Amino acid sequence: MHTVVLLPDKRKIPVGKIICLGKNYAEHAKEFGGDVPKSPIIFLKPSTAIIENGVDIVLPPLSKNVHHEVELTVLIGRSGKNISKSEAMNHVAGYGIGLDMTMRDKQSEAKKEGNPWSIAKGFDTSAPLSPFVPKASVGDPYNLDIKLSVNGKQRQYSNTGKMIFKIDEIIAFLSLAFTLEEGDVIFTGTPEGVGQVIASDIIDAEISGVGSLHHRVVALKSK
Ligand code: MG
Numbered sequence: 400m401h402t403v404v405l406l407p408d409k410r411k412i413p414v415g416k417i418i419c420l421g422k423n424y425a426e427h428a429k430e431f432g433g434d435v436p437k438s439p440i441i442f443l444k445p446s447t448a449i450i451e452n453g454v455d456i457v458l459p460p461l462s463k464n465v466h467h468e469v470e471l472t473v474l475i476g477r478s479g480k481n482i483s484k485s486e487a488m489n490h491v492a493g494y495g496i497g498l499d500m501t502m503r504d505k506q507s508e509a510k511k512e513g514n515p516w517s518i519a520k521g522f523d524t525s526a527p528l529s530p531f532v533p534k535a536s537v538g539d540p541y542n543l544d545i546k547l548s549v550n551g552k553q554r555q556y557s558n559t560g561k562m563i564f565k566i567d568e569i570i571a572f573l574s575l576a577f578t579l580e581e582g583d584v585i586f587t588g589t590p591e592g593v594g595q596v597i598a599s600d601i602i603d604a605e606i607s608g609v610g611s612l613h614h615r616v617v618a619l620k621s622k
């Protein structure tokens with residue numbers, strides 16, 4: 400069972416679903432020549448993708464182009480189905496920072512061929528997650544600076560105010576299809592500036608008032 404930590408008492412919470420949004424920042428949607436989506440683009444990662452802060456990100460030999468995506472993550476604290484937008488925030492336990500590591504070449508191939516891209520997004524170590532801070536400790540989740548650097552050079556820098564679908568809308572939308580359960584994690588999408596990492600790179604990422612991540616990138620050891 401894979402767990403995440405909820406501060407301040409460091410309670411360990413088993414993770415159920417990891418639900419991710421695609422193209423939830425306009426400038427990132429543009430990077431891929433895409434329009435801003437009319438409704439949320441949703442995909443899932445397995446809980447085996449989770450690593451905690453500091454653990455190495457392992458590049459699968461299936462890809463020649465693994466990208467970083469830094470994202471605000473939301474921990475669900477209360478189960479629900481068909482949740483209204485006005486009730487949605489009552490289901491949030493806390494916020495964290497996550498990386499949505501992506502085999503971009505595999506994702507692009509799959510998109511082109513109309514195939515699922517689960518493997519491109521769901522491989523082991525593709526979901527580094529910080530401890531979660533309680534919702535009450537984050538004043539406004541739509542005014543948080545979000546940034547990521549590789550080897551000390553800044554690659555991504557934005558503000559969560561620029562997300563297209565807000566957290567209450569996302570929860571209301573998802574709960575029309577999924578029962579949301581305590582321990583589910585939502586990745587709210589990445590801002591612009593995504594790019595490749597290679598073995599021995601160091602990734603540092605931070606969301607002000609929420610948390611930070613520090614990871615080394617390594618290649619999968621051959622047998
Ligand atoms: Mg993403």
